[in-house]
Amino acid sequence: MKKLWNAYSENKLFQGVFLLIFIAVTSLSLYLAQKSVTAFLLLLSSLLLLYFTKFSNLVKWLIAGVILVVLLPAAAGGGDAFESYMEVATLVGIYISMALGLNIVVGMAGLLDLGFVAFFAVGAYTYGIFATGQASNFMPFGTYPLSGESFWLFIVLGCLAAALFGILLGIPVLRVKGDYLAIVTLGFGEIIRIIFNNLDKPVNITNGAMGIASITPPKIFGIELIYSSQFYYVVLIILVFTIFTVRRFEHSKIGRSWKAVRENEIAAQSMGVPLVRTKLIAFAVGASFSGMMGVIFAGKQTFVDPTSFTLLESITILVMVILGGMGSVPGVILGAAVMTILNLQVLAEMTNWLNELSSSGAITIPDALSPSKMQRLIFGALLIVFALYRPKGLIPAKNPVYKEEELVSSKVLDMKQDQKVQA
Amino acid sequence: MLNDILQSIPQVLIDGLTLGTVYAVIALGYTMVYGILELINFAHGEIFMTGAFIGTAMLIVLTGIGWVSALPAIVMLITVLLLTALLTGLLGMGIERVAYRPLRNAPKLIPLITAIGISFLLQDLVRFIAELKKGNYIVTGPSLFTSQIKINSSAISSVFNDASIKSSFIIVLVSAIIMMVVLDFFVNKTKWGMAMRAVAQDRETASLMSVNVNKVISLTFFIGSALGGATGVLFAVQYGTIDPYIGFILGLKAFTAAVLGGIGNIRGAMLGGLLLGVMEMFASANLTLMTGGVFGAEYKDVFAFAILIIVLIFKPEGLLGKPVAEKV
Known part of the structure; x- marks a missing residue:
């Protein structure tokens, strides 16, 4: 064997x-x-x-x-079942992209962010407000809702808005470290949610707890995108862009600075890594992916309300990162895919199956125990098990390993060549 | 406007103190664990919530038994308080043993993650036990101590309105004060308290001085969780309705209180809790009035978090804490 x-x-x-x-x-x-x-x-x-x-x-x-x-x-x-499969695939793409964003903040820069879904909310509301009549309540010029073609512009705008919020959050947070950071980001996530929940007065901007309904669906070449199978391709393109960008970031100077800050702030600082800028960039870049996907989410659902952006969502994305392996891009992709499918397909299927069983009278499962309600239990257990037994995740991050002998010999070679040139 | 604010002050003070004592006792749990392990025990809010559920369940069962319900309510409450404290204390010890002790030397991020995991696990366990037994996870306990007492504060000065308090308020206040005083005595005057302070100062040196570090940490978790659980019962008695998700936001605010007072400092946590409770009640009563209706009482949570962020930025060591220099 x-x-x-x-x-x-x-x-x-x-x-x-x-x-x-x-x-x-x-x-x-x-x-x-x-x-x-x-x-x-x-x-x-x-x-x-x-x-x-x-x-x-x-x-x-x-x-x-x-x-x-x-x-x-x-x-x-x-x-x-085509559309439902495509729906799942689209959501998997959205979550992978968000998890990759959080991976930059948590996995690479080592800043535990528990309010990450706030940036997703910022992206979603950016499009939601301007693609409905909501914006005419406070914008002095222009006619709203904007047409579906503006969606493509809003992907960029949502990305920028989220990055801006990332920096706004980053500035106060830079003075606190470690556990405090976790609490402050958590508080920030809740603040954003409460504000969106209550911003229907004095000026009605977010329509409060009712949410924003009938958002204009995006349009391209005169075709309205309304089906999941159409969004699937949009998400796929952005996902490829995200993976490519994250990869490039990881192996760039800033990526190495993030890892240095994660390992030891003081040591990194004394090696000349600018702490403030490095952390702010991590926040901004991580948030921007989330903001982009927020815009797509709003366009796809054509409805946003504050209940989509609770702490549970933030923790779900964190679980994805931890399950896959902090700092590891392929790991995080796997983690996000597994979690989303578990959430949308496996738990739902199990619930249906159990319901069928109990309605046919074979066994009776009380409603309280239905698997789709046990998300928290499963996420909690996953977090504990992985933190205890496999803190590096399913596919651990690989750092390039240099062998000492090779480095020395190559250096000797370099020096010899230098000498030759000089001679 | 000022007149309106002044008028409501007696009621605000009373409500604020009730909430503040709850925050203060929970904050003690955070601050003790942080002082000794430098770990934010995220699950502490959930221990409080579990305590509230255990206590309510006991009260429901006890009031159902004929001869017990003939006993004075206060006797019943004290029994329930002690039993709940014991159970949640053991729960806290168990959590430490399973989720924190194996990770004591791991990077700081990891125990925080298990803490979040534990807190989710507890929420859901309590949810489906409650839902199995009651059919609904929002539980209302038996109403004890509901008589209203009127305080004639308008007699002191005519600017104040009269305030009313539930008699359970006095019980909450008295038990919380007893708990805090006993804890303060325990930490500062007894041998075990001295061991706790020693471990908080320097774990390794303490272990060289023949202090059993693991035992002391277990004890800290026991005491913190017992206090948290007992407060849960008091909370349930005072406010009546509980659900499995109260622990999270309340725990967060109690943590804010601990930071406000200076984390790791026991008296600081008490002060911070009381202050935060009064401030929050003040905000929820007067925000609408003060901002001319722009912000309403629903922003009171934002207010609490804003305090947390401001304290962390400008005075991270808190009101009573001492600044620590980071050693390289």
Whole structure:
């Protein structure tokens, strides 16, 4: 068995063939059995299989692109369940993007932020207010609601607004550290929610607890986007952009500064890392991804209200980051996907199943124990188990390891070359 | 406007003190644990909530038994208080043992995360036990001590309005004061209290002086949680209705109180709690009046958090705390 495994993990051809068979079987079974959630999940998990193959990065991206852009919608597209699958996939994308944003703040810069959903709310309300008649209550010029084409501009605006809020939060927070930071961000998240909840007077800006309804759906080339399957592609594009940006940030100068600040602030400062700027950038960048997705969320749901932005949401995103592995981009993507699917599909399916069982009289499960109500219990247990036994998450972050001998020998070589040049 | 504010002051003071004592006793739990471990025990608010539920459940059961309900209510309350304190104290010790002790040398972020986990776990456990038994997780306890007492404050000066208090207010106040005084005595005058202060100052040196550090930490958690649980019962008696999510926001405010007074400082936590309670009540009574209707009483939570943020920025060591220099 072990021999077989070794042969598999060494041989690219083996991996390729296996992956191909796996994808073919799962997409075929999804196409044939439209109601099978298992097939849908297995098809998604082929991406994970792909991640662990030995292909080059470009090949991996290409295969992933084919699966996500063509295969998944095509395989799911045959039946009535199409939109619900696409809904799940879209939400997975939104959450992955937010988790990647939080990963910058918590995982890379080591600043525990418990009010992260506030930035999502800022993004969602930015579009929500201007794409409905709400804005005419306080804006002296312009006619509202704005047309659906403005959505694309608002993705950028939402991103900027959230970044601005990130900096606003960052400025007072910079003087506090560690645990205090967690509490202050938590307080900030609650403050934002309470303000949105009550900003219907004196001037009606957010329509208070009623929420903003019938937001103009986005429009492109005269087509209105109203279906999840259309948003799926929008989210996919932004998600690719997010992953690309986060990757670039991670290996840049600022990314290394974040990690230095995380490991030891004082040491980082004495090595010349500007603390204030580094932390503020972390807050702003992390928040901006969340703001972008907030705009998309508002456009997709066409309805925003303060109950979507509670502490539970912030903690859910935190669980995603911790489950996947703090600071690890592939880990966080996996964590976010697992949590969202668990939340939307697995728990809902289990609830349905139990309901069917109890209505047929086989067993009786009291309503209080229905799985979809147990989110908090599951999230809590996951947090504890992972913090205790696997604090680095499912896919731990990899830091480049330099071997001492190699560094020394390369340095010696460099010096020799220098001497040659000089001579 | 000033006249209106002045008129309501006696009632504001009484309500503020009630809330303030609740904050103060919960803040003690935060501040003791922080003083000794430098850890924010996020689950403390949930221990308070669990205490409220255990106490209410006991009261409901006890009032259902014929001969017990013939006893004076105060005897029943004291029994329930002591039993609840014991149970929540053990719960606190258990939480420390499971979620914090294995992580004592881990990076600071990790125990904070388990604390959030514990707090979610407790919320949901209490929720579905309550929902199983009662069909609804919002529980109303039996009403004891409901007689209203009128304070004739207008007799002192005509600018004040009369204030009214529930008789349970006196019980809350007296028990909270007893708890605080006993705790203060315990920490400052007894051998175990001395051990606690020693561990708070320097854990390693204390262990070299033959102080059993683990035992002292367990004891700290026991006392803090017992106080928290007992306050939960008092809260349930005073305000009547409880739900599994009260612990979170109340715990957060109690933490604010602890920071306001100077975290790690026991007398500071008491002062901070009382101050925060009175300020919050003042805000919720007068915000509408003072801002001409722009902000209403619903902003009182914002007000409390704003105090927290302002204190942390301008005086992070709190009112009674001493600034600490960070050693490299």
